[in-house]
Amino acid sequence: MDIATLIGTVMAFGLIVWAINIGGSLNQFVDMPSVAIVVGGTMAAILSHTPLAKVIGMIGVIKKTLFFTAPEPDAVIAKMVGYAERARREGILALEEDSETEQDLFLRKGLRLAVDGTDVQLLEKIMETDMGKIQARHREGKKILEAGGTFAPAFGMIGTLVGLINMLATLDDPTSIGAGMATALITTFYGAVLANAFFLPLAGKLESRSEQEMLVNEMIIDGIMAIQSGDSPRVVEEKLRSFLSPAMRRRLDAAKDQVAA
Amino acid sequence: MDIATLIGTVMAFGLIVWAINIGGSLNQFVDMPSVAIVVGGTMAAILSHTPLAKVIGMIGVIKKTLFFTAPEPDAVIAKMVGYAERARREGILALEEDSETEQDLFLRKGLRLAVDGTDVQLLEKIMETDMGKIQARHREGKKILEAGGTFAPAFGMIGTLVGLINMLATLDDPTSIGAGMATALITTFYGAVLANAFFLPLAGKLESRSEQEMLVNEMIIDGIMAIQSGDSPRVVEEKLRSFLSPAMRRRLDAAKDQVAA
């Protein structure tokens, strides 16, 4: 699904480059010292703002935001119903193999706990603690991206102030004021682009992504608990369906009809 | 009721066009590259910000905000009292047909659960989970509109910076500075209009609309629970009246007097 992040980012930068080329040349907008002060300053502020280990972890966070696809809730239902059927037919111990091969790490942990015969209440508590920790890590990633969205425009403004003060202090030739001002404004431009085409949209995406993953994880917790309580596959499906939006329910029904047909 | 959104949006855009025509001509304010950078940039940022599936869902959200009318709380009371009367007279199974024809999907679900003889506590829990999910989807729609209200002015400013830098860097003829500045400012203008005459008001409307729907849904939950507990129609009405504002209560009484007269 997450080609959208890529498309959005490429489209935003593409539009800006195109807009520049209409009225001028891209050369005027490439200024390495300006890049250094905005990108470098933002990175420096993030380093002061967030412990080093987390900044390094941010790379993983951004990658995940760009390339990761959360499982669709309807796919999760299908999977949980499958596990419920096997547990019904062959007993819960039949899930032992799945508890080692299941791709989704959170679901795998749930299966292992169920196979181990963990008490239902305890299982719920362990899985919810785990989910809470995952959510906390997502929140930290979002905080770092939001810090980038705050510091990039700030260093853009600092760069512009440096440029303006330098220019004004040595203003001999009033005709040169235009060019000096243009250069000074480039850092403001960089800061605005970095914040609005990169940091802030990614922070929003990470949040949506996290909510999506948490919805799926909630479904997994409820599903595992139902399986371990010995609910029939039909009950498991009914319980998990209440998590779906009406559109998803229709899609799930359509898929079933297709199978039945 | 929601002609107001339409009136408000048309009126805001109409006033702006009128204001433009007083002091100049609309032509000066139509600049396709500026449209591209502001509208395109905002869309690109929203795409990076929100998973694709939700962006597509936004179209439905906006339509709903513009054209949908939530049932009036007093109409809901009348309907619930009607169901309560039939359940009293003919038994709860008499609502089976209604549970298939009722227009309001949330109420239909409640009727089906009641007809199925679901336990009152369980019925309340299921309906509240459902209501929570509906509310969460509304919140997501609002977040997307608010993101539009943040990114539109940001890309307006980015467009103006591009225009300013291009103009200042090639400033040979000081007399042309006015025209260049005018063009540069158009993107800021677009961003401000998009945010304040479109995205932010619609985000607010969606929130009001959601609160209204949730009030009605709460009434439905309480009403269905009362019906299933076998409350008399008069008690059902009394319970639901506490949800009404004084003005609505007067309106409801007036309507009843009219019927009685």
Next chain:
Amino acid sequence: MDIATLIGTVMAFGLIVWAINIGGSLNQFVDMPSVAIVVGGTMAAILSHTPLAKVIGMIGVIKKTLFFTAPEPDAVIAKMVGYAERARREGILALEEDSETEQDLFLRKGLRLAVDGTDVQLLEKIMETDMGKIQARHREGKKILEAGGTFAPAFGMIGTLVGLINMLATLDDPTSIGAGMATALITTFYGAVLANAFFLPLAGKLESRSEQEMLVNEMIIDGIMAIQSGDSPRVVEEKLRSFLSPAMRRRLDAAKDQVAA
């Protein structure tokens, strides 16, 4: 008490008019198209932002904020103690007449419930639900005023952008730039005045007013519960006194001493 809102509003507008007259003439500041774009645009945005029925209700809200006086907490205590005395002397049914003539609608409802012999727990729950709904309506009114405080400056800026772009695009005579700029800035001025001398202060006043009314309503709930539990007038007074600030307690004691003297 609420002459303060009137004084504050008149004083703010008066000071601004006076400041204008010092350095120029009021004529320069009256521009009907500017009024249309700022006031009209703000109204249009509020219409898009809030369902029509609520916008109409806002008129009542503003009136209430300007002219309504919440009962003083010490006056409420005196009244509740009076009811407690009568209930003690003549039995709770003696309050039946009061439950029809009492001015305060919230207190009247409480008296009616007490006279009807409603169970104390149920009485508390009903009155708190009612109070919650009143509070929710106040919050909605505040949201509308805050929306006005957001959209008025925004449309002020939009008007100024329109004026600037028009002026700059047709800039033949550099000496006319001053007058054009002056006209363009008038909408920004209108927006700032509307927001800071009207919408935002009234939003704040509505919030204070609401808190005050809720404090009184909490006192009424506690008082009615005490009366219905058969507490003596002295105990009722003692219970309600803990709601008062030290200054109010001193005032209440002074009033009693005066009566005693």
Next chain:
Amino acid sequence: MDIATLIGTVMAFGLIVWAINIGGSLNQFVDMPSVAIVVGGTMAAILSHTPLAKVIGMIGVIKKTLFFTAPEPDAVIAKMVGYAERARREGILALEEDSETEQDLFLRKGLRLAVDGTDVQLLEKIMETDMGKIQARHREGKKILEAGGTFAPAFGMIGTLVGLINMLATLDDPTSIGAGMATALITTFYGAVLANAFFLPLAGKLESRSEQEMLVNEMIIDGIMAIQSGDSPRVVEEKLRSFLSPAMRRRLDAAKDQVAA
């Protein structure tokens, strides 16, 4: 302790006056009409924003913030231990005299309740309600100061807009633009100084002060409850020590060693 507020305020204003004198003369910065519009407008907006009775109460709030010193937590411990000792030795009724002479009104109330033999649970509930009301009054004071911090810059900007529009509309002599602009900017300057050297710092101080007082009040509640439960002075001290920061604990121990030496 609160000489800091005085020092901070005097220092901030002193620095600004000094900065003015370096590059110009103070006369240029004293403009009575500008004072009238910023100070008067801010006061008018606060009057519209907050009920009159509370605005008058603000004077007390500001005085308290400037001159009041909250008791130090370690001094409170010493006092509570003293009361615990007397109650242990002579019985709780021995505190009757203290319950009339104790300076701290909150502690005095606690002592009175303890002497009256109020049940521990009830005592806790009464004192916590009381503390909640005190806290609510502090929050109101903070809201008024924050409103000042919002409206002062807004009226500063309104004054500057008035000045700018007046100047630009009558711009005959371009050389006079500097002086006109200087005068127009003075209100912005006043607004920024009022907000950042007066309203906002005092709002912050009031919050700190309130937290400090609430910490002390929590200690008093726990201490009175311990005394009334008949805890030994050593246990009372141990219970209250957990409220102290490590630095305060060291200071408390040092003080005791000094006494012992």
Next chain:
Amino acid sequence: MDIATLIGTVMAFGLIVWAINIGGSLNQFVDMPSVAIVVGGTMAAILSHTPLAKVIGMIGVIKKTLFFTAPEPDAVIAKMVGYAERARREGILALEEDSETEQDLFLRKGLRLAVDGTDVQLLEKIMETDMGKIQARHREGKKILEAGGTFAPAFGMIGTLVGLINMLATLDDPTSIGAGMATALITTFYGAVLANAFFLPLAGKLESRSEQEMLVNEMIIDGIMAIQSGDSPRVVEEKLRSFLSPAMRRRLDAAKDQVAA
């Protein structure tokens, strides 16, 4: 670990100095009166904003943020498992010596309570109160740094307004406007740098640091409770592992494998 704060701060200031040198000379950016108004004004506002004792404590807070390294969660697990082993083998009293030599003050307190045979519920309550107080002190430190991040740009703007008004009021020679403006802007520059390269990043770091310490403290509480309940070292480890991120768990396993190898 916290070399990052140092690197970030040095890097941010270094980049700014470098950027200044590219287009001008550092001399133009050093202006002692400007330093006085921004740094002095910010300090004055903080003094008004925060009680003196806390401002002095801030020095400790900043030092801690710069130089302190929170223990790694995996190191805490190793330590807790060690204590659990000794308690298992030699009885809980064997931890008496550790309860006097343990470096971590929070853990030391926990050990002492365990050795004293404090009831598990009480132990949890005492340690959580203690943790709450530590967290409150961190929050206060963060508030002071954030106040710095608010007041520094504000006093930068006040300084610029003073400079602008002085310059404009005495504007005889239009060619000197550049130099005057340059000087006036220096305070805005100082304010932006102070806020974005110092106060705000450090406020963020303090928050991360506090969360990290609280995570470790939560682990200590759970660990001590497990030890005192007589859990086996393996169970203690299992319980504490759920606090770790997957990356940390892998690191912990790798470390154990290395030990085993």
